[in-house]
Amino acid sequence: MTLDLKNHLAMRGNPCRHYLGFKFNGGSECARGRNLRRLFYKKYGNEAIGYLLKTPCNGSPEPFCNCPDIDVRTDAEVAEKAAKDDAATDKFVALLPKIQKIKAAMIEDGKAAAIYICPNCFAKTLHVRCNIGGNKHVHGGCSECKFGFLE
Ligand SMILES: [Zn+2]
Numbered sequence: 001m002t003l004d005l006k007n008h009l010a011m012r013g014n015p016c017r018h019y020l021g022f023k024f025n026g027g028s029e030c031a032r033g034r035n036l037r038r039l040f041y042k043k044y045g046n047e048a049i050g051y052l053l054k055t056p057c058n059g060s061p062e063p064f065c066n067c068p069d070i071d072v073r074t075d076a077e078v079a080e081k082a083a084k085d086d087a088a089t090d091k092f093v094a095l096l097p098k099i100q101k102i103k104a105a106m107i108e109d110g111k112a113a114a115i116y117i118c119p120n121c122f123a124k125t126l127h128v129r130c131n132i133g134g135n136k137h138v139h140g141g142c143s144e145c146k147f148g149f150l151e
Contacts, residue, residue: 017071036057037051102116119147125142125145
């Protein structure tokens with residue numbers, strides 16, 4: 001399997017600083033208190049689709065409204081964040097074989113949670129959970145170096 005995470009992450013865009021992300025349970029999606037989905041449905045009706053493509057917060061070419069408070073990051077800030085994301089992706093890909101060994105051991109032992117040696121800082125502070133009764137995904141985080149993952 002080829003991992004093409006960087007190309008996938010290249011779709012990340014440059015959302016407005018006030019945008020708080022999609023909220024599955026409703027509520028404000030904007031730090032300025034705007035309920036964007038409510039505004040979208042008010043304009044197009046409750047059955048409308050395409051909200052995420054038309055929100056003004058993410059630089060949509062066809063925004064459903066014009067926001068007077070749009071505040072996107074500068075090119076330098078975007079480049080800095082992209083470099084940081086790429087470094088995190090590189091680290092994850094480099095450590096993935098060790099994460100997969102942990103996952104295989106948890107599945108073999110039937111463990112849903114355990115503490116392992118962190119493949120990043122080598123302290124025994126990597127807290128890992130495995131969806132042992134379900135899809136076997138693992139997620140974890142190191143309380144020492146803050147490395148985290150979902151696989
Ligand atoms: Zn660590």
